Amino acid sequence: MTEVTNEQAYEVRLRVNGVAYDVTVPARRLLSDALRHDLGLTGTHVGCEHGVCGACTVLVDGRPMRSCLMLAVSAGDYEITTVEGLTNADGSLSPVQQAFKECHGLQCGFCTPGFLTTITAGIAENPDPTREEAREMVSGNLCRCTGYQNIVEAVCVAAKLARGAEVAP
């Protein structure tokens, strides 16, 4: 006889990249899993499931947050931005995305979304980082491919591009 476990589900309205999604999820559903599996936003990657690698970093009200350490049911009050939401309104690449491409800041691309979101928030807070500050900015994210050299470079280039974009009318 089948045991119906009847795990209680909760309705939550997730606002992601400016779009509202109504999902019904159990309390234990991680935000990372909800983004990936319920919303199909698979750009957010999961590398360690315990907040160490940073691959799953999303912006929660503009602040970098490890989506594997947040429950979907607790995310309803916030504006969430994933890597898919970083591009400019016209579909062109954001300064950080552009810089990663220009600087060869990615190889396999798996950790990249977490770096992009982290740096997006980082240069918003510090628009003109020194190389040391750039290194510090990405020091909570793991990458196994690049040796970080070009990622640190990309932070500096992204900041430059972003500053340029801001002065443009």
Add this chain to the structure above:
Amino acid sequence: MTTDVTAQPTVKLVGTEVRRVEDDRLVRGQGQYADDVLRGALEMAVLRSPHAHARILDIDVSGVLDVAGVHAVYTYDDLTGAMAEPLPLLIPHAALTHGRTQYALAKDEVNHVGEAIAVVVADNRYLAEDAVARISVDYEFLTPVVGIPAARAAEHQVHADVPGNVAARLEQNVGDAEAAIATAPHRLALDLDIERSASMPMEGRGVVARWDTDARRLQVWTSTQTSTGVRAAVAAKLGLDLVQVDVITPDVGGGFGVKIMHPWPEELLVPMAARALGQPVRFTEDRREHFISSAHERAQQHHVEVGFDDEGRLLGLSVEFWHDNGAYTPYGLIVPIITSTQLLGPYKPQSYKVVFESLYTNTVIVTPYRGAGRPQGVFVMERTMDAIAAYLGLDRTVVRENNFIRPDEFPYDHGLTFQDGRALVYDSGDFPESLRKLKELVDWDGFERVRAEARAEGRKVGIGIGCYVEGTGVGPYEGAHIHVETSGKVKVAVGLTSQGQGHQTAFAQIAADELGVRFEDVEVVAGDTRRMPYGVGTFASRAAVMSGSAVALTARMVRAKALRIAAEALGASADDLEIVDGVIRVVGDPAKSIALGTVAVLSNPLRYAFDEASKAATQFSVGDPGKPPVAEDDEPGLEARDFYSPMRATFANGMHAVIVETDPDTAEIKILKYALVHDCGTIINPMIVTGQIHGGVAQGVGGALYERMAYDENGQLLNASFMDFLMPYATEVPESIEMDHLETPSPLNPLGIKGVGEAGLIPTSAAVASAIEDAEGFPITAMPISPSELFALRLAHASKGTTDEDRR
């Protein structure tokens, strides 16, 4: 038929820093990794052994299927046919007398923590894990064998039918090394150890399968370094014809060797479940699973005896080592064979004896991790070089120089058998020039001044060096298929896979150059068996060498055919034609031209037109009525498939130098400067090559200073998480890596390419050990080394007083 073409000199793309075509997709979050495809698939979770060594007395799965959302549970008893047989021993070797492989699900016993015992398929991973927790297993505990000393002592056995825990013993000899050592003017003996580490890609293993009940066809997406290998294994194990199985490599989030191992139990169980349930099934491992159920590498202990003359020239070298192969040997003896041969590096040993034993332990299996036995071999050889220099009071670079193979000695035959079963013959290189460049780059000769300045400030610094030669691009072969569509677009497919190396970009550069088309018009697909069913895999720094060469050869075939058809259409001689930006034209008369896409139309005689362009190829438009539309030795379509299969590997090489500072109080080790020279022959894309080396150096630094698998005596992996297994963050890698290139093209392939994928990390542990030894003044004989270990070494040497004897 003529096209207006602006005559422009064709710019060669090979050798230029073309930006990667992969990146636009990846930075937008539009990559498609294994866990991203087939949304909504059922998910599999695995019950893994919590014990390192035990007999399984009973498995109770009752109650599992009572959980809502659970669809199936499988144990060994549910496996039939070939699935119930042990997994393949991928690379058999005559010396592997006691090779053992596991079952897809454990049968009767488990031999390491993490071995798969049962699987559950459910609506999602959460439910599948809930159900796994309901399975209960009765074990009879056996004593685990952990570590090389325990394996050698053999008080307990991993496998009851493998005496002494010895899977294999292999010996190779060149000359009589023992006699040469015995009669040499000077002799040294060293014991040198390297600990376990692992590839640790950011994306773990993942596999998704869909069984199409209507087409009776299986499609498998798997995060692998060999789609063709997985395809063959899945077909054989599930009793399917090869044509019923497609393996598609999605974006792969890093491999570094571990994903060349196949088939993983899950790569078979997922397709099996998908077929049984008639629904797509997925397995995505979590990080802990990656630590305890994929593969590790590196652990080896070595004993060296060496005899040399007053200039430090080797007269005889004898190396005995013990390789920890973990619980099973699915990948054969590749890693220790590489150590035993590549240990020689750029040097001539005069006479050489090497013997190794490959030993079972109750730990995760060992298969190649980037470098694949070379970091150990280079560590052994370079530590030996440093010991000789210290003994004789010579500069470490002078001793190396005195042992180098000279540029005029290529091809250089070592008289040994390499990992591909072929002779170990170096094809090209210029080691003295590499060393000269490196010394200049790091200012080797000016270092004593740096040391004196540091000392005056109460700081300790040291400089170290590591040299290596790497056999890259091993066979047996790789192929390419190139198809020019009637739109002029060029579709390239290669059999091997890509996991971040930028193959889509690099191979497009080659194809565009060879064919004379625009880079933007070339699209490369890698690792999709529907597009290229023949291939081997991405390992041994072989992709650029093997597939790059295959792409070049195939493009040349397509080009020849295009010119032949165009010559006929233009009434010109094929010898007078060139292809520029996708247009074939008569040299010196650019008005006489035809687009490659039009040639593609003409290459395929048609009965039915499907658009304006294709009308030109229909039966009332073209063809000599006196000849068959397709000549006897020809075939329709502007496409070709060709293969590159070299006689043997091509040998890349390089030298690294590192300056470290060791804190006098805390023994913290900091890298102040990292410099390297490498020679990978012709460079396709310098940006990608530099990126590969950056990443390699970072992994090398991890292997030298941070990363190790901490097993306890019970076979429990104590640091199976990113919190405890210390991979370098941006703050742990050198702030800059200074690099110089040397290009000695390989004579073995059409483009002169040598592999570079592993170059960055091969000599890192050796160079860092050399630098720490130089800073501290006592021998460093085991890596990785932590500050606390260095501190302990300081205490030990302080208490007994370091003398020259310690170095001998």
